[in-house]
Amino acid sequence: MPTDPLSDHTATIESLKQQMRDFISERNWEKYHTPKNLAAAASVEAAELLELFQWLTPEESSHKPINDQRFRQAVGEEIADTLMYLISLANSLDLDVASTIAAKMAKNRLKYPPEKFRGHYERPLD
Amino acid sequence: MPTDPLSDHTATIESLKQQMRDFISERNWEKYHTPKNLAAAASVEAAELLELFQWLTPEESSHKPINDQRFRQAVGEEIADTLMYLISLANSLDLDVASTIAAKMAKNRLKYPPEKFRGHYERPLD
Amino acid sequence: MPTDPLSDHTATIESLKQQMRDFISERNWEKYHTPKNLAAAASVEAAELLELFQWLTPEESSHKPINDQRFRQAVGEEIADTLMYLISLANSLDLDVASTIAAKMAKNRLKYPPEKFRGHYERPLD
């Protein structure tokens, strides 16, 4: 029995999916949640996340989320918003997130073998 | 003991976080993964997800991921890519995703009480 | 002599570029305006533009900017913000926008010959 159901060590992806299903159905918001709208919403929220960092130097972007609690909370909320729309989209498509990520990770491991890409990343158009 | 470690019913968020940590450290890619770059990457991947739906009608966006297996796989991969960058960002900030989502959901429940928002959503500027 | 220097019929792209140059240099903001930051800012503003439309049906998205003056103004401001960052990026790269657009349009005309694409658009992955 999990002692803290809200920790990443105990929470399953299904528990997040169920939270989103309940939230949407309690409000009858299914009609807004077409896959197209959920993809747009995830994209908008991810941009709001980026907005928090857009004028920071790389160094500032590393230190500010540690040193500035209001900034850290804002970042957390935008990460949560983006994840929530992605999870809702997975719900609407009846998509298993864990196996989809595992399959993509396997593909990425083949595409970027460590011995070839250690310490550098092939940039587009290079 | 989970029979399928890759299903949403058994996979914890921590297991996704660990996969991402391993992938990055095996390639020494930490230097690229500033919070700013990860936020940009999540935003770019979410836009690639939106791109798949951008010219579809709402109805097409609901049917195509069911009827067209290549499309469904493409959608799954973009969802996975976006999630993977968000999870890496959570790793880099040492952020517990499950409790952050729970806190944001609690806020949203207060902001959108079901009895007031059932069946409709207050649009910006309305 | 233009009677209204602010109309699309009289304003050149150079006049927009000059406005942006002046605005930035009056504030010594050049250090923030790396090409990377300007690309991020344009992307964030374009997402704010999308946010205004994200939950609307296609029909609502056509009627609301005509019938709702506050909405129309909000849309105009987000279009302006996105354009302003793109023009600043063109400034920072010393890029001629008009000839770049003309070249891309010529490419698109070859890619999408009217006789083949009249009334329909080839979607990705179709």
Added chain:
Amino acid sequence: MPTDPLSDHTATIESLKQQMRDFISERNWEKYHTPKNLAAAASVEAAELLELFQWLTPEESSHKPINDQRFRQAVGEEIADTLMYLISLANSLDLDVASTIAAKMAKNRLKYPPEKFRGHYERPLD
């Protein structure tokens, strides 16, 4: 008479608008070009622009578009694509871009007086 109709010094915004109107009507693509879809398309193209820069350091993002001609052309094409959708959106809303930008610039001048913001920018949440 302009010696080069494609330069930013001679091209009016209206000339860009007319090019887009012709391109769309020659293909009967008006049905795809709802304001919502055009906003999504502009957002997707702006993210493709950002993608080119996402893993670069600030310094690399300044030098690469000068030193790498293939990269420079790719950046130009993404700027053009984003601008083209924004101009099409302005067309569909019958919006004068030049006066909309002038109004937003006037607002920004009041919001960011040079004497107060010279050399620094107020970041969100600061």
